[in-house]
Amino acid sequence: MRDLLTISPISMSILVVLLPLAAFVIQAILGKKSTSGIVSLIAITASTLISGGFVFMAVWDNPPVSATYDWFTIGDKTFTLGFLLNNLSVLMQFIVCIIALPVHIYSRSYMKGDPGIHRYWMYLSLFCFAMLGLTISKNLFMLYIFWELVGFASYLLIGFWFTREAAVQANKKAFLVNRIGDLGFLIGIAIIFSTFGTLDLVDLFGKEGIFSQGIDKNTGWMTGAGIAFFLGAMAKSAQFPLHVWLPDAMEGPTSVSSLIHAATMVAAGVFLLSSIFPLFNETVLLIIAITGTITALSSAFFALGQYDIKKILAFSTISQLGYMMVAVGIGAWDAAMFHLVTHAFFKCLLFLCAGAVIHEMAHLKAHGNQEFDPQDVRNMGGLRRYMPKTFALMAIASLALAGFPLTSGYLSKDAIVITAWEWAMHHEGLYLIIPILLIVVSILTAFYIGRLIFKAFFGEFRLNDLDVTHLHDAPRTMLIPMLFLGIGAVFFVFSWNPLSYADAGILQGLSVEYPFAEAHALHVIVPIILTCGSLIAWWIGWRWYVKGSYPLNPQNRWIQASLNQGYLDEVYHKTFVKPTLKLAQASYWFDQYIVDGLVNFSAKAVRSLSSLSSWVDRYIVDGLVNSVAGTTYYTGHLLRWIQNGRLQNYLGFAFTIVLIGIIYLIIR
């Protein structure tokens, strides 16, 4: 094993990134000829093996390695392609691989028979390429490129069923909201570049980097840069108020939701903030923590009222991402990364289980020739009898989500909540609101995931006029990946000690030093509160949803607000979308009638002027000429009469003239 490690981890990690790209290109060329997805599967399998065996093993707990290659030069500044392998990046890369692999296997049967499946594999490989590239980028510019590319792949996959109106609305929304974040990222890059002249992560944030030499971080521009990068992370990691795209993104295939919109891409924001953590000053960190708390709380609330099984999970994802943001904001980005990793496993599993359920419901719908929404939990019920394995796996994942002891979620969530308490007790005062709210969110989490399980798997199947014998567990190609993820939802994968997160390998590997003291009592009290809270929540859920003693009116204002996601979409439509379109209309009107109107007016003015001058020319100038000519002519015409050729007349004229002459002489 040792001599294998002599192979450069850098080139291996590049190979990990390039394999899915190759799969993308091959699939693009093969097109409809290849529908099995074997190319993508081989690529991601190889990537996973290499990433685990040659990159993660070689770099984890060893000093970071990096490589830089010149890319292009602008003026006298050279931009580079660089690859950075430290504990954070190899962990992220490995996790992406290890989540993507089961999803690929699962997709083989989940997406079977879809007419556009060749595109599916193409897009999926493109996504893997971009996401894996993102994890090991050494400079911000390169990171930004992959950052946008994952968004692009996500756009393609959300709109995979492009004939569905809702899907194409959703992918447009996702891309545009993410664009807002991307602009933040770009502005952040611009600030860093014009302040420090470099975008290299090692030069900036490394051990001997600019930031470790104690520069003044409390300037306005540094705060601006922090907020700009956070804006990027907010959009990608669906933080309030930019989270609105994620619930809609559930229009994509469920396997896509599990990989991109639950486990990996949406966590990229947390990863970014962890990578550039030294950049943030106190102000920015506080903003991050507050935003994270608001996100966690609001989304947990929205998740309570949803009926679409995927939307419940989507809001749950947003809420958990909020937890991770809080962890970054309080300076415990190692805890954030730990939660990112455990969350990736159990949330991906939740989605895959939901996918299996939806798959069966859709089959039932096709068999029964009936119109109903296969994703609506109100149409389910009692499924545990028909799909026991799916139920068992989903229950484990739900326990992990709720942070129940013996699961991985227990470890990582405790790490965040307890550290948040320690942080708040260090700062005192209003800061304590944040950990209190985190505990509330945790109890809400237990309730909404319990509600999902109770509604879907307990009680009686609600569409009783359908033949339930068609319902059965997912095929093995779907179950095995789910089982694999299920193992990742249990504590021993991350720490041999099921009760304390302190022994978790990931936390030790990332080893962040907190500026506040540890409070030992909390390590006992907080888990007890969380566990008891969850148990009470489940007891209530059991009574309400299984026993049927539901005390609330579904038309209740709060329930409606939760179902309609706080009416945020409507508010955005009214305040941003509509006015922008109105402004566009107005500026087009302005363009047509004012700007172009002015042009046409000046053309008209010139034309009128020229017809005026033409009139002047014809009737005044030429009129003068013509009247001179006319006068002459008329005079001539008058005098012509004299020259009439009659001798008598001539004599008469001569006589008259002589007579006049004589008279003149006499009178004088």
Next chain:
Amino acid sequence: MGLLSLLIFLPLVATAIILLLPTSLRNSYKYIALVFTGAQFALAGYLYSQFDAAATGVNTRAGYQFVEQLSWIRMDLGTLGKLEIDYFLGVDGFSLPLLALSAFVMLMAIGASWNTTKSLKGYFSLLMILNLAVMGIFCALDFFLFYVFYEVMLLPLYFLIGIWGGARREYASIKFFIYTLFGSVFMLLVIVGLYFSVINPDTGAHTFNMLHMMNPANYVENSFFGYINNYHEIFGIPARRIGFIVLFFAFAIKVPIVPLHTWLPDAHVEAPTPVSIILAGILLKVGGYGIIRICLSIFPDAAVDANWWLGLIGIISIIYGALNALAQKDLKRLIAYSSVSHMGFVLLGIASLTAEGISGAMFQMISHGFLSAALFFLVGVIYDRVHDRYIYNFRGLASLMPKFTAYLAIAFFASLGLPGFSAFIGEAFVIIGTFNAESVGTGIPRWMAIAGSLGILLSAAYLLWTLQRMFFGETRLKGGEEWASALVDLNRREQLILFPALALALLLGIMPSLIFDNLNSSVLNLVALVAQYI
């Protein structure tokens, strides 16, 4: 005869042949045009590969390559001195990429003209004359020669739009012609003014040589545009500033900037597809090139004073153009307004007067050159088939024309600045350069960079919205079955035209050094030239 002359006058040979051949051979005209343009493209490619990237260009003769200088007109004007007009050609890092771009876009335009049937003789000979003129513009280093090419360019375009165009072609062609002429007439005044202010240090005669105009030492003391002891004013504005403004105005019409842009949507919409391609791909770049080569290089002092306003105009063009594009219901008009928006980035980058900004602006011009050409070609494909391009008359085209949709989606994403494609590099570095301007001290505030980035968001909005409205969803066409059978997918010729353009967009997005390597030393030289006056 030098290579540049060959490049410029090859189309003239083609014109002569086309004019001499009898009309019975009219089907061969397009092949003649294709062969000659292909030869030009090969030649431009050869020049590009032979270019020495270290050449600094801009203001010294030694900085240019493939230089040709012949005395053209010499006249003794008595007390006014000697008239000295040269046939003076050369290329540097600014002009060479545009030259290669022009040859490329011309090839696309010839390909797009393949099915033209109306008076072929006139059409192809005019196209070749246009080709000659644009090549000449990018090579000319004598202002008089530049002006000649600049004006020659208008004539074929006028007829190409006016005869081969759409329903309102006469209105559009007249508007285009007069608008552009309006700018260039005043330019002539400045050219004459410069002529009387500048002296060729070798012969002592007044000269039209642009390189001499870039050297302050060549200006006659107390002359109209002179540097030293210049108290000339018009309406209280110093003469050099007036000169800058007038020249900028002339080129800005071409770019075009808001509010001098309204000729563009009309000309684009009415022009036949190949002419739209040339208009967007090459003509607009003449404006940007003129601002760099002439406004900035000959009037660097005035440029430094005015760049705040240039930046502001750039931002207004970006946002206003994008908003207008958002409001369009005609696909071609939408693309036309998006050109206004994207060219605003060019102006913003130039105004930043930083190496990143100017490089970004140049890159954006190249990128927009073939991307807008591809976009207009794509619009032409639909229009050819059903003679309609009203966005709401189409829906769900993706199911009907999958290949076409794939190409169009790639072109759309490339234009909205997806990384990996060329427009991203251009726009990103315009933004970064503009942002950096405050650190360098060129007087462009940082909010302009942030405002400019709004345009990136809006461009995503109008392009994705179009994609959603026209291409996705269930198929539903205004023309019903008749349209559905008419809307066949791309044929091989169309793919042959589109593929290289999009491949180039991808290639330049991944390897921007293909442009930057030849561009860098010229940009640095220009920035240094301007920096003296900051």
